[in-house]
Amino acid sequence: MANTTGGLVMLKEMLSSLPPSEKKIATYIISHPDETLSLTANELGKRSATSGAAVIRLCKSLNLKGFPELKLRLAGDLQKTTVEGIHDIKPNESATSIINKMTNNSILTLRETIELLSKEQLEKAVDVLINAERIHFIGVGASSIIAQDAQQKFLRINKTAYAFADIHMATTLVATAKANDVVVGISFSGETPEIAKVLEIANEKQAHTISLTKYGQSIVSDQAEIKLYTSATKEPTFRSAATLSRMAQLHVIDILFMCVASARYDETVKHIDETRKAVHYLKTGKK
Known part of the structure; x- marks a missing residue:
């Protein structure tokens, strides 16, 4: 639908x-x-x-x-109920005002992301991730943080996942990708040349490719078999670590993870319990 x-x-x-x-x-x-x-x-x-x-x-x-x-x-x-647009902060603004602005900005970004996220493309992405032998999450700069978050999530459900901060290391691994591997290129602008080139290499290896970019045509999405979009809402001038784009990207990664987890529910619960017990042992020494 x-x-x-x-x-x-x-x-x-x-x-x-x-x-x-x-x-x-x-x-x-x-x-x-x-x-x-x-x-x-x-x-x-x-x-x-x-x-x-x-x-x-x-x-x-x-x-x-x-x-x-x-x-x-x-x-x-x-x-729709009217939601105020994106607002930047001002010098010496009160904490209450910043709380309200940031909350409004986040709500608007997430709403727009869901409006732009194709269910058909999402289902295709979930299908290839479920069947992937290896998953490579690739991001540069702030997007590399999203890649690392995705790796942590998928590792917890026993998926072999990688997210190198070093783009050269990531490229080296993708160069050995197989047909049932999945390479996820993350770039808010969609114009990060390194990400586009890594996806191009993945395509040459006949691996599945997924892009996660803002809405619209871009060099990154052009290289992807499956295209996922986040809100294209422009960041406020005064920003920290691509605040709104980061939130939108994390939201899509969470949706992908939950869809994969739901499709393999019993197995997922088992692996989550195992990883939780292992971390608990590290903290307490008790099994």
Whole structure:
């Protein structure tokens, strides 16, 4: 089942990269979302001085199945409770104000991420992760922290997982990947050349490839067999370690982990118990 929100987010984030005719349509929809719901593709084409065919092309550019899905998402957007946009902090701001701003920012980011996360692509990712012999999580900079978090989670359920902070070490391992390995490239911008190249190497080895980027076309997602997107919400100017993008990426990793864990529930519980007991022994000396 398709997501029922996220149409406006998709249009706004893709606006600058769309061809001229599709950009006209997107601009019109953003300005007249209510009116768009009652229009056919041909009518929308006329209102935006383009054509019905251009409307269909726009839907394809948004990775949607057609104009009805776009209208469904727009209708859902219009029914949502309004949430304030992203707010940056100011000099000498009170703790209460910062708490409220950061909480609002996080809620908005997570909501937008769920709107952009394709259930079909998610299910494909879960399937290859379940059957993977080895999983390679690759990230540079702040995204390497997400890769390490993913490694820790999947190791606990007895999956062979790697997350090297050194991109050269990661590349060396991926160079020996097999067809049933999975390489997950993590890059918020989607424009990290090292991640794109590692995924390219993985494709040459016929391994499964998954990208985790912000919404939209990028050099990283172009190299991925399975594409997962997070909110494209822009970070506040004053930020620390890519705060919002990090939260969105962690959220998707948590969803992937829980889906894999649920599909192998009994086995997962067994491994979680075993790892918990081992850590408890380290702390207390008691088995």
